[in-house]
Amino acid sequence: MDDRYYVETPEVVTIAYDLAGAGSRCLAAAVDTLLILLLQAALGALILAGASLLADPFSDGETLLIALWSVLAFTLLWGYYLLFELVWSGQSPGKRLFGLRVLREGGRPIDFSASALRNLLRAVDFLPFAYGLGVVVIFGDPRARRLGDLAAGTVVVREGVPLTLDEVARGAAPAPVPPRAADAPPVPLLPNLHAVGPEVYTLAEELLRRRSALAPARRAALAAELTALIRGRLGLPPGGDPERFLEHFVREYRVYRAPEQFA
Numbered sequence: 001m002d003d004r005y006y007v008e009t010p011e012v013v014t015i016a017y018d019l020a021g022a023g024s025r026c027l028a029a030a031v032d033t034l035l036i037l038l039l040q041a042a043l044g045a046l047i048l049a050g051a052s053l054l055a056d057p058f059s060d061g062e063t064l065l066i067a068l069w070s071v072l073a074f075t076l077l078w079g080y081y082l083l084f085e086l087v088w089s090g091q092s093p094g095k096r097l098f099g100l101r102v103l104r105e106g107g108r109p110i111d112f113s114a115s116a117l118r119n120l121l122r123a124v125d126f127l128p129f130a131y132g133l134g135v136v137v138i139f140g141d142p143r144a145r146r147l148g149d150l151a152a153g154t155v156v157v158r159e160g161v162p163l164t165l166d167e168v169a170r171g172a173a174p175a176p177v178p179p180r181a182a183d184a185p186p187v188p189l190l191p192n193l194h195a196v197g198p199e200v201y202t203l204a205e206e207l208l209r210r211r212s213a214l215a216p217a218r219r220a221a222l223a224a225e226l227t228a229l230i231r232g233r234l235g236l237p238p239g240g241d242p243e244r245f246l247e248h249f250v251r252e253y254r255v256y257r258a259p260e261q262f263a
Contacts, residue, residue, distance in 0.1 A: 019144045020156040032081070089101070100158060190249065201249075204253075230245075230249055
């Protein structure tokens with residue numbers, strides 16, 4: 001689909017990742033920014049408490065405390081993401097909360113150099129304020145990358161829901177489609193289903209399964225394109241609602257394949 005990042009392994013196995021969009025990334029960044037501010041506030045409170053113990057508020061000791069706070073605040077600001085991305089394999093607390101992870105291109109885990117570079121350019125992405133430039137670049141890039149990602153060769157993906165062994169054995173859940181009519185015949189209601197290969201059926205299943213996660217315009221475009229392909233192979237004229245037709249096609253293709261499953 002249009003919001004996926006595909007990686008082919010040396011064993012010629014293709015792995016698909018769901019790309020993280022601007023919305024989820026902004027929410028994760030908001031959580032991380034709030035945590036950074038809280039940590040800096042706590043650090044400032046400790047510095048003020050230490051300064052209050054000094055007899056002379058303008059002593060060299062207070063100057064050292066302020067210098068120490070400046071260094072630690074800077075470390076918190078720039079080292080927060082670097083530390084968590086290395087310890088949690090590409091996740092900060094905000095990313096973990098929203099199920100996001102940073103990967104290097106090719107699906108490899110993020111390393112120190114990639115994390116350091118992408119976070120060094122965070123200041124540029126933040127311009128003019130609130131990640132304004134970063135959001136613009138994310139919308140313009142086909143892999144939803146900000147400048148830091150482009151420079152470091154990284155992508156941010158959404159993590160899938162963990163599966164049990166039983167769920168893996170059963171395979172993905174079938175796409176939900178309305179049931180057949182009670183008086184429908186035991187044979188398919190569409191002609192020439194033999195002309196449609198199982199890969200097209202799988203694609204239709206995947207589209208129906210994931211349609212709620214797609215943008216309305218892209219969802220409609222994909223449904224129309226796939227419907228035109230299937231109608232052409234079945235020898236049917238164009239017309240009707242594409243998604244309703246895909247539901248009908250999937251339902252009848254299951255009937256067509258039923259004898260194979262019980263052979």
